[in-house]
Amino acid sequence: GSFKIRGAMNRLSQIPAAQRAAGVVAFSSGNHAQGVARAARLLGMPAVIVMPSDAPRIKVAGVEADGGVVHFYDRETESREEIATRIAEDRGAVVVPSFDDKDIVAGQGTAGLEFAHQMEAFGEPLDHLICCAGGGGLITGVAIAMAELSPQTSIWTAEPEAHDDWAQSLAAG
Template sequence: MVRQPTRAGVRDAAAKIARILPPTPLYVVRLGGADVAFKAESLQPVGAFKIRGAWHRLTALDEATRAKGVVAFSSGNHAQGIAWAAKRLGMPATIVMPADAPAAKRDGTLALGAEIVTYDRATGNREQIAGSLAEARGATLVPSFDDPWVIEGQGSTGIEAAAQMQDAGLPPPARMVTPCGGGGLAAGLALALPEAAITVVEPAGWDDMRRSLEAGWIEPVGPNPPPTACDALQTQRVSALTFDVLSRRGAEGVAVSEAETAAAQRWAAEKLRLVIEPGGAVALAALLAGKVKPEPGMLVLLSGGNVDLAAYARAMAG
């Protein structure tokens, strides 16, 4: 029987993470008559929330299993989270990464001591490559979202943010707006804060979670999806684990354009003094574009800040 992610697991993950990492900052901005809270996961040690799921997953392994290492596949943020956790635990880590991954993410993963195996995003199958490597080496395969421990770890973001909102005198989280690739963060948030509504945001043309939630079954990304700067959100198909959690919670989805995403990056730089990568800015983009309306108790996730400097400069220039 496949283990299911649980709220108890999210709380366990939050306790684990609180022992090794300080809370990421929470910014509050008045928008549309409501105080909106922005959770800056871009300021994690690896520049993204992925460190949470990686730590919860790898610390769940026994010593003998850790010694055999870990294999993951990622365009960069999950890669760095796994590499960071593996290094801290003394585990070998191998990451299957697309050849066109941003240099900052590739270099960050290498700097943490992980081995990188590249593939062609257009023609290769990262799951098959990673699965074969893990089987050959006897290592543990850790997907970026299709894993109950990873989902629980990402959900610790919500536990942390709710406590910060209470300390700031804000209402409890009533609606969470979050970037969504495979849905690991969104599903974790849904488990962490069961009383809050949830809106997932994806790049236009890559909004398979939105279409899946509307259809009631999993809809993959269609053929020839448009190019997007949101490399972290280029997931071809969500998983049953994440879809089931979000569909049971009645989650909604919206899509944002490339121009709306770049505008959100500029807003974050100007108003919050934060560097946010495209995939990390889509939830903010939905808010600024009027696709999600500000309301009391709104929590918006700024999920990552690992930018390609040249691309970021173009976004800042408008």
Template sequence: MTPPLDRLPTFADIRDAARRIAPYATRTPLVEWAALNERVGARVLVKPETLQRTGSFKFRGAYNRIAQLDPAACPGGVVAYSSGNHAQGVAAAAALAGLPAVIVMPEDTPRMKRDNTQGYGAEVVTYDRASEDREEIARAIAEERGAVIVPPYDDPDIVAGQGTVGLEMAEDAAARGVTLDHVVSNASGGGLIAGISLAFAELSPATRVWVAEPRGFDDHARSLASGRREANEAATGSICDALLARTPGEITFAINSRRLAGGLVASDDEVRAAMAYAFSTLKLVVEPGGAVGLAALLSGRLEIESGATVGVVLSGGNVDRESFCAMIG
């Protein structure tokens, strides 16, 4: 069931989130490269959330949610379920708030993401992505310990926190005297793209916001086309481990179904090429899921009109050295 509009996050919530996270989150820059402009045939402004605290945008939403908790109401701290980036964001935010954190992670999560999560002080509980229900496991832990669940995307405070990415993009573009004609960002459950679309609807309503996904896991694109939440057939099978949610969230799709211009898809090979391009030309290390928007752009999936300016989000850079080197060749 689609949540009623009055329960959805608003632009005012994004403004509040921006003030709340400002002392702790990095305001990542909006960066331009002449070589990328020439390659795409348009002006491209990149938002590198690879430079964010914990290495991805996820810290924004996690801190915005956790900072509003009453410690007395959650003596057992917080519980989250994540393939890695939300895990690290929650672990770091919980540490700042002085709360214990338990993270339910897939057994096949890249080792670096698991190690980083534990490095922030969180306890990690693993599960089989193909046969077990991570939400069920998290609920059981939360009930047993008196903890609060911090979901990865389907939560108004999470969406508002992620929306600060779009807020900063729109503000920084305006400060340059630029209007972004298109914005491209990736999605798993849809919290980031929902927050971005809310921010641009308020600050730059002419901007068209596009969601980018791995081939075979394009549940948002298919959901936008059908008008209802569609599910992916598989739970695994892409190098983009951060983008394998089975279906869009209820809250996120209620926003995205009204705001997004459409969906773009990139293959794993195109993602690898985008990671290599980001490393060699942009001098940025980007994980597979974080590179999907750039991959769609470099592969010509977006039809760009003459003279247009495009914003693209690189959502994270949490990839271990061995995997990264193998992927980029």
């Protein structure tokens, strides 16, 4: 039920057939983990998902249900990026980040394409669009789509006050 499958499916689809047997490695505690596991299963690729040991059990179960192998780590003492990179190097696999990848952004941006087309079909101009922002993949993809299909629309991001990663990132340059 998450938009994350859009980015994961697009990214994994870009992996050349000859390289797919080595699989993919992702790091996530939730929806991206499930999206990558599902996309990998649909494309016949193995997937290792690096998840914190305190990840929600339902997210872990979702990854496992789609055939993903979960590698737990301690978020207080270990780096998920380093673990994923090491596993990928050992396997010859591709690391699939949750947002910092043009193919992830393009796949997630299809939500913006659909929304712009729906508004056009209703004959309604869209003055403003408010989109959640976490890592930035969805809002970036949506903004790119809207810039092309609805350039008059102002794009706004929203995020929980106590989890303002997007605002902190922009403030840090």
